[in-house]
Structures are given as structure tokens and as C-alpha cells.
Amino acid sequence: MNHLRRCVGAAACAVALCLLPAAGQEPARSGKTLIAELAGLEGVDRGFRGAPRGRSGEAIDPGGATRGDYVPGRVLVKWRPGREPALRDLTRDGIPVRSTDRPDYADFSVLRIPEDADAEAIARQLAAREDVEYAQAAYRVHKRLRPNDPRYNMQWNLPAIDMERAWDINPGGTSSTIVAILDSGVAYRSGIFRYSARAFRFGSTVFPALGAVDMTFGLAPDLGPADRFVSPRDFIWEDELPFDLDGHGTHVAGTIGQATNNATGVAGVAFDVKIMPVKVIDGDWDFIFSAPGEGTDDTVSRGIRYAADNGAKVINMSIGRTGSSAPVIEEAIRYAVSRGAFVVIAGGNTFDEGNAVEVYSQIASRINGAVSVAAVGRGLEHASYSTTGDYIELAAPGGNSSQGGTSAEILQQTMDDEFIFTFEQGLSRYRAPRFDVFGEFFFQGTSMAAPHVSGLAALLYEQGVTSPSAIEAALKKFAVDKGAAGRDNEFGFGVINARNTLRGLGLAR
């Protein structure tokens, strides 16, 4: 579980710093060579891997009628056989019935009552009569997209932003909207590629060079189909194969667009949108495989411009850094917004480590059309790690294991870390990794919060709010205020509410 935690937030870059070339060893020549396409081959799905001990997930209210949620003017009554009273008898008994009707295919009657009458109270009054078998208000029945994904009941984060009712309005978007994921890559396709693994030092242990290794990649089984991925681009390897060698980007992609209601795994917010995998940060294996690039401001900046130029309407950046300003990033985000892309940036995970200012999210707060996102836990409380500051604009579920343990984190499918981080298992078990074995894992961080906002932004875009600045305004307008009244440094304008945002306003309410 330690290395799971390590995946938290934007730690992918930092992890690479732990890995230093072994002294005297020359890095192997960088590159990856296609060995086999394995077209259409999904990765191995090992199912739920991040289960909290002794807990199998929290039950979710399946929805349905609630008190007061009935059609006014009607009460449904079943009279006891042969005992249906005359209307005047009901009126005499104080039941304001205007008419009665027996519809087809019904063994009950529909009593018409004044629309402003309390149908539930009248139903109770009727039910108490001896000539009534049962009586009830005409409770409204709603379509409910409650995904049948088996581990959906462990995804507290989606009901927390009223996602089920939001899906009634917009069930997962369509393929006309592209969401770019600027991250460590995405497990978006299969194939066998040859890499060369150099020697390196991890902690005090020197791991030998493995030389040429044929790596098997798989499409994340619960993220496909393969044709939903568009314009893939890798700015670390400078090619069009943005494989995720870390797991972070695939997890983020899952929150945005995990295949949903497919009786597999878990669910995602905007499960029918197109995904553009853009790799802009490197992981441990990118380093070991001697990737030519690194996740730096210039790499990220290029990724932002690439996404905007290739049709992304939402750009998710669950990445960031502290330190000096980044004008190259600010210019790129302004460019993307000017091209009609809404940019979402993780607010940072530095709160319990000094609360250092997150440069990227600070930039977002200056740009109308880009937002910085803080994380909340299952109780919508401020997550213990989530950076605070005057640049935090919104909050979304990112998980908070400090209140609720691991199950209070965010569950999505990604690569099985047991098969990736083999060097963490000691020198004797060190072997080439596999990127075709998947499972559902709990992660936490503002990295996990941001994709909720990105997914919702994609749905809102499809509802007709297409301007990035208007999307930002809508998300803020319908956010549920938390913490201090109004905007505050922990939650910004509040926790996003998907249903209210997509539903907008009526005339009088």
C-alpha cells in the first residue's frame, strides 16, 4: 500500500528523483521498438486490488421516491372487495375527492383530489378506513442511472457530487467531446514493445541493467474501447505512443471516463467522451528505460498547446509543482483557453507538508477558463493533504484516508502496481514490469479531484455551455458552499455539484 500512496497526486515526477543511475553505468540507449501490435487485446483485469481490510464498501441509496416526491392531485386506493364507497360518503368523511377513476391494468382506483391538498396525508386518512386495503400518494418514479459496475458501491465520490441524477440529464456525454489527459500516459492500447532497461539505484540498492526487454502493454479493460482514444501523443518519448508506465494517468482517465454501466469494474463521470492521452510527465520506468524527455514546464506547455490544437475541449492536468513561476505554462493555458479548451488543474497536495504554493493551480486562478481544484473526503471535509490558498477555486472528491481509511480514497482501474514496481520488491524479485495487468486501486490526491471537474465540464460542454469562462462560472455558481461562507481558501467556491450544474435554472426556481 505504500507505493499506492506514493502515486498520490503529482508525485510521479518526484519519484523519479529517487532513482539515480548506478555509478559508473552508462545509460542504455533510449527508445522503444514495436514487437507486436496485439490489436484489440485487452489487459488482464485482476479486479479489485485496493480493498480496505475488513470492509466491502458502503451501500449507496438506490434512489427512488422520497417524501414529498409525488404528483399532486392524486391518491391511489385499493378498496376492499365490494366496499367502494360513494364519492359523497368520502366527502362527508372529510376526504376532498373530486372524482375517481379505474385505469386499465389496475386493480386500484385513482382518486382525484385538489392539487394543493396533501396527498400523503389523505392517503394516510384513507388507509385508516376499514374499506381500504391500501392507499398511497402517486409517487413519482425516476429514471436512475445507477451503474451496474460491481465496484460502483465503493465509489462514494460519484454520488457525493450527485452524479446519478446528473447522468439522468446527460448520461456520460458523447464522442463529440474530447477530454485531454495530460499525465503519465494512459493504458490506451495494447502491443509488445522492446525497451532497454538500464541499471539504476533505488535507495541503497543497485539494480542491474536488464538490457532489452519486451514489454507487453494492454488496453485498460474498463477504459476502452480502443477507438475512443484520439490523437495520442507522448512528449516524454517524442512519439505517438503515450503509454502509462506508472498508473497515475490511467487512474485519472478512469475517473473522467471509465466505461460505465458495463457490469465491469467501476464507473467514471463522462464515460462516453473521447479521451486524448497526452504524456507530459515521466515515471520511474521512463527513467529506467532512458526516456529522452522529462516532465518539465516546457514539456507540459507543449502538451497543453498540442491538446488545444487537436480539438480537446477539456484539458485535465492532475500534475503540478511548487517553486518559481512558470510563464511558459501560463502562456500555454491562456492559449488553450483562447482555443476553447477548459483547463482543470489539481490544487496540490502540500497542505500537511508546509502548504507550499502550487504554481500551476495558482496560474489557473488568474485565468478565466481554467480552474484549480482542491480535494475533499467522503464527508466532503477538506482533505488533510489538499493545498489551501487564495488560488483554490473549486473542490471535488479526492479522497481523505485520514478520515475513513483507504476506503475513503478514490477507486478506479489502473495497472497493477505489483507488476509495475518490481524494484520495490527487492533485488531478488526484480524483473521486467508488465503493463497489461490491471485492477481497481484506491488513490487519493488532488490529482483524483481534478478529473471529477474535468468530466463534469465535458458534460456541461455538451449541454451547451461551450465557452471555457462560462464553464468556470457555471461550476462555481452551482458548487455547494463548504467551509467559510462564500469563497474560502480550503474549498474555493465549494464542492462541485454535477446535477445542479447540468440542470441550470428555471424561471422562478
Added chain:
Amino acid sequence: MSGLRVLLSSIAAATIVSGAELAAQTRPRPIAPDPPAFTVRLFGDGGIDTLAAGRSFNAILGEDRGPIFGGGAEAVLQSNWFVRVGVWRFKEAGERAVRLENQTFRLGIPLTVTIVPVEVSAGYRFPMGRRKLLVPYAGGGVSSHSYKETSTFAEANENVSERFTGYQLLGGVEYRLHRLFGLAGEVQWTTVPDALGAGGLSAEFDETDLGGLVVRARLLFGR
């Protein structure tokens, strides 16, 4: 011959005179009956309601006006005063929307607004001309407006069904097409204060009045 003519003429004249005297003695001279204290007419009308909360309605419906249809009954007193009870309906479909950065985005979620005012009005008629075919009139009154707003994906308690009190001033001209039929054109200004503005787009636009200006044509049945 001339003596005979004189005789016949004399007989005829005597007969007419005696007949007239007889009639005068047995039947009263016909006179017009007293007019009734009031007449009751029914009416049906159609027109256009231009709403006072124009920006709110325009954001939702795409326009700030819509057709209305209604009817009622009117009692016209001999003294030219009239009392009227009428009901009409405005029902239009639009979409839920959101106003962001001074721009309205419609969200594709169907919404229906139904306004049904029940009006009681009184006023005075100014008959013109000997035959009184043209009758201008003016008046005012009070109304009770039912306002309903329903939309797809709404929970029951999220739809709106409320009633508000309004006031109206009206004026028009009636023209008699026939002894039993008339045609009227009417303009009515209605105010329904504080019916809107507590939420939704009407709050965003700070529009609170559900009233508006109604222009309608009316077909009258009755004298």
C-alpha cells in the same frame, strides 16, 4: 253621378273615423317595454401577453410574449357599468437555462410555463351614436394568477405551482355586429407583484412581476 261619388266618399270617411274611435276605445297604444336591469353576455377571446418579466421569459422561452386564450361572462348594467369574470391561459414551452457572464445558455432541458389568471373586472361603457354600435369602455379589477413551472428531470418539489394576486387596468372598444353578437378589441395591463424573483433566472434578472400587457380580440355572445 257626381251626387253618387259624394255619397260614397262620405260613407268611407265615416267608416274610417268610426273604426279609429272604436280601436282607441278597446286597445292601448303599443309602447316599448322597460329595458332589463342588466344583460349577461358570454365571451371568448384570444390575444398576446407580453410579459413584464421579459428578460426572464426570453431566456427560458426564447421570447417575452406568447398567445393567450380565454373566456368568461360579463354583466352590463342599464347604467352602462359592467362587471366581468374571465379566465385565460398562457402556456409556453422552453428550456432551462443558466446565465453566465451576461450571457444566457439554454441547456436543452424542457420546461413548461403555464399561467392561468382568473380575473374579476368592473368598468364603465361609453355608448356612441344613436344605434350605439360602437362602445368604448374602461375598467379595472383584481385577479388571481396560477403560476406553474414544470421541467424534465425535476423532483416534484422542484416544480412550481403557486397562486398570486394581481391587479389590472383595461380599456377597449366593442362593436355590435348583430343584435346578439359583438366584437371587441381590448388592451389590459396587469401587475402581479412579487410573484417572481425569489429564485431561478427571474432572480438573476431581478424581475418580480408576473403581469404584463395583454392585447386581445374578443367575440361576444349576447346583447
